[in-house]
Amino acid sequence: MATSYTRIMKDGLWDNNGVFAMLLGMCPTMAMTTSATNGFGMGLATLVVMAASNFLVAAFRNYITTEVRIPVYILIVAAMVTLVDLTMNAWMHELYKVLGLFIPLIVSNCLPLARLEAFAAKEPVLPSFMDGLFMGIGFTLALTVIGACREIVGSGTLFWDAHLLLGPAFQFLETRILPPDTGILVAILPPGGFLATGLLLVVKRMLDLKAGKQIVMAGAHAV
Amino acid sequence: MSSSNKPSWVHAAVLGIFCLGFGAMLALTNELTSDEIKARRIEDKQNSLAQVIPAAIHDNNPVTDVVTLVNDEGKDITVYRATMGGKVSGVAYEITGSGYAGEIKLMIGVAADGQVLGVRAIAHKETPGLGDKINVEKTDWITRFTGLSLGNPPVDKWKVKKDGGVFDQFSGATITPRGVVLAIRKGLEFFDAHKAQMLEIR
Numbered sequence: 184m185a186t187s188y189t190r191i192m193k194d195g196l197w198d199n200n201g202v203f204a205m206l207l208g209m210c211p212t213m214a215m216t217t218s219a220t221n222g223f224g225m226g227l228a229t230l231v232v233m234a235a236s237n238f239l240v241a242a243f244r245n246y247i248t249t250e251v252r253i254p255v256y257i258l259i260v261a262a263m264v265t266l267v268d269l270t271m272n273a274w275m276h277e278l279y280k281v282l283g284l285f286i287p288l289i290v291s292n293c294l295p296l297a298r299l300e301a302f303a304a305k306e307p308v309l310p311s312f313m314d315g316l317f318m319g320i321g322f323t324l325a326l327t328v329i330g331a332c333r334e335i336v337g338s339g340t341l342f343w344d345a346h347l348l349l350g351p352a353f354q355f356l357e358t359r360i361l362p363p364d365t366g367i368l369v370a371i372l373p374p375g376g377f378l379a380t381g382l383l384l385v386v387k388r389m390l391d392l393k394a395g396k397q398i399v400m401a402g403a404h405a406v
Numbered sequence: 407m408s409s410s411n412k413p414s415w416v417h418a419a420v421l422g423i424f425c426l427g428f429g430a431m432l433a434l435t436n437e438l439t440s441d442e443i444k445a446r447r448i449e450d451k452q453n454s455l456a457q458v459i460p461a462a463i464h465d466n467n468p469v470t471d472v473v474t475l476v477n478d479e480g481k482d483i484t485v486y487r488a489t490m491g492g493k494v495s496g497v498a499y500e501i502t503g504s505g506y507a508g509e510i511k512l513m514i515g516v517a518a519d520g521q522v523l524g525v526r527a528i529a530h531k532e533t534p535g536l537g538d539k540i541n542v543e544k545t546d547w548i549t550r551f552t553g554l555s556l557g558n559p560p561v562d563k564w565k566v567k568k569d570g571g572v573f574d575q576f577s578g579a580t581i582t583p584r585g586v587v588l589a590i591r592k593g594l595e596f597f598d599a600h601k602a603q604m605l606e607i608r
Contacts, residue, residue: 243424246420247420247424248412248416248417248420250414250417251417251418251420251421254421255420255421255424258424258425258428259424259428262428262431262432265432265435266431266432266435269432269435269436269439269443270435270439272439272442272443272446273438273439273442273443273446274439274442276446276449280450368533368536372533
């Protein structure tokens with residue numbers, strides 16, 4: 184199959200977005216988007232694991248037999264997660280204190296596994312790596328947007344605590360949008376995750392319809 | 407992907423080799439990072455202790471000066487001791503309260519005379535926006551306890567206002583502050599009961 188990097192990019196970011204088109208990885212999407220910063224952090228950690236495991240599976244794709252491919256994929260994802268977890272704990276400890284909570288959760292995310300099966304198992308190394316990268320960026324964007332919506336409605340702030348994740352230089356991102364104690368609490372509780380994701384899904388589909396695109400539940404590529 | 411119809415030992419070998427390879431990689435990473443992670447953990451402990459034991463009252467490293475005591479519930483409590491010129495000037499230990507959503511873990515620092523040096527919430531699952539006001543980053547509620555002791559206010563006033571005590575609850579959240587106040591009171595009683603062991607220099 185000829186590889187189109189434009190296609191891979193568009194798929195990851197919009198057309199076949201992990202959250203808003205494939206509806207995969209709902210566990211971290213619901214649990215970790217109580218603020219834009221949290222969503223961004225979770226997305227970032229997932230991005231690293233996806234790019235690395237896509238790369239590895241593509242590199243070994245000719246040796247992995249069909250019958251045992253799923254255990255091998257899970258092994259690779261879990262190994263990557265543990266690797267990232269240990270490395271960050273040792274050498275990026277400040278970041279780890281914020282993201283540490285999210286990293287083990289990546290194993291329970293079926294989006295990396297889906298991309299291994301649908302893409303990396305059939306494609307060469309570089310396109311697979313790019314697919315992991317852009318799927319990861321798309322996932323990060325989706326989680327940040329959901330997190331931002333929930334945070335604004337629920338806490339009245341945007342990118343609060345961003346300096347804990349990105350360093351003091353990013354403190355300017357932290358904005359108070361509504362006066363304190365006016366937030367609608369349900370938005371940052373679990374039901375708010377479903378509400379925000381559902382409403383944003385509607386927005387995305389309306390934009391797609393307006394652009395004359397067909398709504399198709401996607402496979403390896405969006406149609 | 408390789409085609410099927412291979413004898414099953416091939417699949418077993420493939421899976422085995424991958425497990426071996428990635429297992430070795432993880433073992434190596436663990437080996438490379440374990441010392442570093444241990445050092446980071448001690449630093450973290452130091453930082454959380456520094457919040458409840460002022461630097462001015464000790465010349466030792468409280469993280470390494472520990473005694474282990476058993477509380478009324480039979481749980482081991484690690485007591486970190488701050489010493490100044492060979493005398494114990496304060497101690498810090500973890501206390502737990504029951505909140506709205508499970509345990510609330512707190513670190514309390516107590517001076518040798520029984521006054522609270524400081525309390526900080528370490529870990530809890532309270533509702534964001536309501537119960538998490540016990541975090542010092544959100545509100546200064548928890549600093550209210552600094553300088554208090556079992557007699558000040560009297561023991562029967564160590565409650566939230568709603569229960570006839572002196573401490574504010576949060577609007578919309580009473581269970582969390584109630585749990586925290588009770589935990590601190592029990593923590594001070596623990597200090598009273600084990601004062602001799604905590605302050606003894608061996």
